[in-house]
Amino acid sequence: MVVGAGPCGALIANLLGVYGVPTLIIDKNKGIIPYPRAVGVDDESLRALQAAGLADRAHSDMIQNQLLRYFDSTGRPLIDVAPSDRPFGWPRRNSFIQPMLEEVLREGFNRFPHVEFRNETELVAYSEDDRVTATLRSSDGREETITVDYIVGADGGSSTVRQLAGIELVGSTLAARWLVIDIKNSGIHAPYAGNYISSKRPYVSIDLSYGYRRFEFRLNADETVEQATQPEFVSRLISERFRWNNQLDISGAPRVYSHHSRVAEKFRAGRIFLAGDAAHLQPPWFGQGMNSGIRDAANIAWKLAAVTRGEATDSLLDTYEVERRGHATEMVKLATTLGRIYSPKSTMGEKARSVFFRTLRHFPQARDYVTKMKFKPMPRYLEGVVAGLNGTVQNRKRPNPIGRMLIQPDVELTDGTRMKLDEALGDRFALVGLRMDPRSALDKNELAFWEGLGARFVQINRSRIAKPDIAAADGLLVLDDVEGGFRDWEAAWKYRVLFVRPDRYLAGATLPENTNAISHMLQMTIGVGH
Known part of the structure; x- marks a missing residue:
């Protein structure tokens, strides 16, 4: 339930x-x-x-590839976050x-x-x-x-x-309170999510689908919830910053949140x-x-x-x-x-943050770290349903893919049908061989275990290889690496056999000669049902 x-x-x-x-x-x-x-x-x-x-x-129903733009308290842009x-x-x-x-x-x-x-x-x-x-x-x-x-x-x-x-x-609850409002038919042409850094009243303006817009304003200590949720108060906050003269068309009731x-x-x-x-x-x-x-x-x-x-x-x-x-x-x-960062405590702190963001523009690696969202912690499972991490070399610039979400390029079926990878892998475990049938690396007992889980066996071939080479054996799905995603992935990691979980995290990846060992470790973690 x-x-x-x-x-x-x-x-x-x-x-x-x-x-x-x-x-x-x-x-x-x-x-x-x-x-x-x-x-x-x-x-x-x-x-x-x-x-x-x-x-x-x-x-x-979504606005796709939305730009995130940081501003200082005067409305001047600082930096854009737009990973492509x-x-x-x-x-x-x-x-x-x-x-x-x-x-x-x-x-x-x-x-x-x-x-x-x-x-x-x-x-x-x-x-x-x-x-x-x-x-x-x-x-x-x-x-x-x-x-x-x-x-x-x-x-x-x-x-x-x-x-x-x-x-x-x-944990803790922050002292600051924030007023959150969604309005309809906004008419404001600001096609991005804007974060406005300010020591006095930081705020947020986000472009939403179908003419909706989100506003968030930090409340001052002496402003009550009753006062802040009145239309006159909301209208003043918006009009002072966006030259808003229209009548507010609020979607739902304004809310005050603590973080x-x-x-x-x-x-x-x-x-x-x-x-x-x-x-x-x-x-x-x-x-x-x-x-x-x-x-x-x-x-x-x-x-x-x-x-x-x-x-x-x-x-x-x-x-x-x-x-x-x-x-x-x-x-x-x-x-x-x-x-x-968004809510500096003083004018001096606000200026320091503005200088920091503007300085980033001149240092490509630091700039890309922010603008391409490389600072976002991606899930990495070092324990759990993962195997094969012991002894692998960890590289900060190119972290090992085991325990991380697997890439999802487009692939093609042998009849030319193009689709996203996951649509081909199905909804259970998938054992993927790069340029090989993954079953060929498994002994009888290990193969039986994955068959019992309903795993799908997949071979991903280099794109546009000779037709005779793509013949599929019974129970094997053959895919064409039409975008070259796995060509580049294999070149980086050398792995040939991939154990892909239903949530598309990589439970294990290895060379053919080590496949049974990785398979057995995963079998011990998953356990054998009744």
């Missing part, structure tokens, strides 16, 4: 639907919450939505309207007869034994007791699941798991709060599916916290640090 139908919980339910797992998802609200929330989606999240079969539909590469097959920066994404996710439930969604339903108690007995309460006060295998709490920062599990959310930097002390307690804001809260300055929750969803869903299908042991689920908690903590720390 999944508790909470926001983006994280709804994606978990959709992924479990794809994996064929009977799932109940509940949400205490009647409908989708209308007030301002997340506005940024990255390429990793779009890839997770792709796994759920919803990326194209969701992406069609697509290592995972999608634009790296996209703005969106959260209720629209949630509509797509909830409509996705209708594809699966084994996924049930109940709104106006909340979890009020549970007990654990061999399974979980949960008490649910509907909006009319009626209670019902059900039994489920696991509960995933994706029910937000004030998570009921976390409280019932007795898990503490550790939290907190991480749950653990992500698992028995058969209970936490994900998304229930597990970690961060300031919005890097646009990674929801995206961190999406990473949780992609990680936990395939593991729950493997265990409930009897293909893996329960110990596989321990790797969820091992893999996700450390990276979530990194993202919280980065967002907190960026908040300090």
Whole structure:
């Protein structure tokens, strides 16, 4: 059972639907919450939505490749962040309207007869034994007791699941409060997300789809919530900075938020798991709060599916916290640090930051570190469902790809059909051979294990090789490296056999002669189901 139908919980339910797992998802609200929330989606999240079969539909409502521009308090531009590469097959920066994404996710439930969604339903108690007995309460006060295998709490920062599990959310809440407003029909031509650094009142203006615009203003200590949410107050803040003379058309009610930097002390307690804001809260300055929750969803869903299908042991689920908690903590720390940069405490500090950003323009490596978002901590799993890292050389300029998300170039089937890599790999493990059949490197026992997991065996050939060389054996999918992505990847790493997880992280990569050893290590981690 999944508790909470926001983006994280709804994606978990959709992924479990794809994996064929009977799932109940509940949400205490009647409908989708209308007030301002997340506005940024990255390429990793779009890839997770792709796994759920919803990326194209969701992406069609987004502003793609959105520019992020930093300004000083006088409105002068400092530096632009505009990464253009697509290592995972999608634009790296996209703005969106959260209720629209949630509509797509909830409509996705209708594809699966084994996924049930109940709104106006909340979890009020549970007990654990061999399974979980949960008490649910509907909006009319009626209670019902059900039994489920696991509960995933994706029910937000004030998570009921976390409280019932007795898990503490550790960290701090910043003193500053921020007013957040979404307006419709803005008419402002500023086609970017703008962060305005100021010691007096830092603020944010973000271009959204279909004429919407997000504004965020830091409130002063003497400004009350009641005062700040009045239309006159909001109008004054906007008109003073954007020459705004039109009548405000506010979408939902203005909200005042405090920024939290907190991480749950653990992500698992028995058969209970936490994900998304229930597990970690961060300031919005890097646009990674929801995206961190999406990473949780992609990680936990395939593991729950493997265990409930009897293909893996329960110990596989321990790797969820091992893999996700450390990276979530990194993202919280980065967002907190960026908040300090955006909100200098003095005019002198503001000027220093302006000089810093302008100076970056003259140093290509430092400039690219910011403008191409190289400072973003990418998930790297050193423990968990990974193998083959011991003894590998770690290079700062070119970090080993094992434990990281695999690239996603376009590939072609032998009939010429072109598609993104993941569409060819399917929704389970994939064993990929570069210019070889990966099965040829496995002994009988190891091959049987991967067949039992329903893994797909894939050979990726150099693009446009001679036709006789691409004949496929039974049970082998042959792909053409039409964009040359794996040509360059193999040249950099020399690996020929790749173990690709359902969430598209590289569980292992090796040369043919070491394939059985890596396979066996992964088998021990995944476990043998019953």
